[in-house]
Amino acid sequence: MAGLRDYLLSPCGASQPSAEEFAAALERYAWFLPLHAAAERLSGETDPLVGLMAPWRGESSLCRAAVDADALTHLTSGEVIDRFLKEEDLRIVADETAPDTEVRTAPDLDDEDELVSEELAAVYLSQGLRDEAVAIYRKLSLLNPEKSIYFAELIEKTEKQ
Known part of the structure; x- marks a missing residue:
């Protein structure tokens, strides 16, 4: 049974167990679906229990083909990208109808x-710069006339400090 357990845990790395060992395990653990999937893979015959119980689970890892790890490790990143782009045309191309506008990364401010x-x-008040804070409040009062009373009170409070 140890060989069967190793095969179920790592189907690509372990040696294939004997047919007798599989038959004995299937008889004893008939409820264990991965065992049925492994038996299906080894025999090549479809197991109705796997088809009945597993459609919601997707493809079992025991049913997948082995991955060639050496082929994956010998590829450069450029080769991986080229292979990916050849599978489907996934290149990002600028829209020809898009307007040619300059992308700005900083705001345009005049002096x-x-x-x-x-x-x-x-911040100016916390640094003790009352005159600068009052100047800011006056500019805000001019920019926001609907809040001029609010800013007038702040200016008066700041000047009294």
Whole structure:
């Protein structure tokens, strides 16, 4: 039974057990589906139990062909990529109807443009730079007239500190 166990655990690496050993194991462990799949593989005959019980499981690892590991390790990455691309045409090609626009990786800012936010003003306040924070709040008040009262209160509070 040890040879059968080794074969079931590693069908590609272990030696094939005898037909008597398989028959005895099938008689004793009739419920064990991998044993039926291995017997099906060795005999070449279809086992109705495997067809009945295994369609939801997909193909058993015992039914798959052995993988040639040496062939896989001797390939370079370029050869693997070429083989993959030859199987199907999976090349990424630019769309000819797409507009030719420049891809920007950084924002275009003029020297006159200045980034202002409440977070920047809070950073200035935490650093003790009250004048810079007040300047930021004034710019925000001009940019957001609907919040001008809010910013006026912040300016007054900051100037009193």
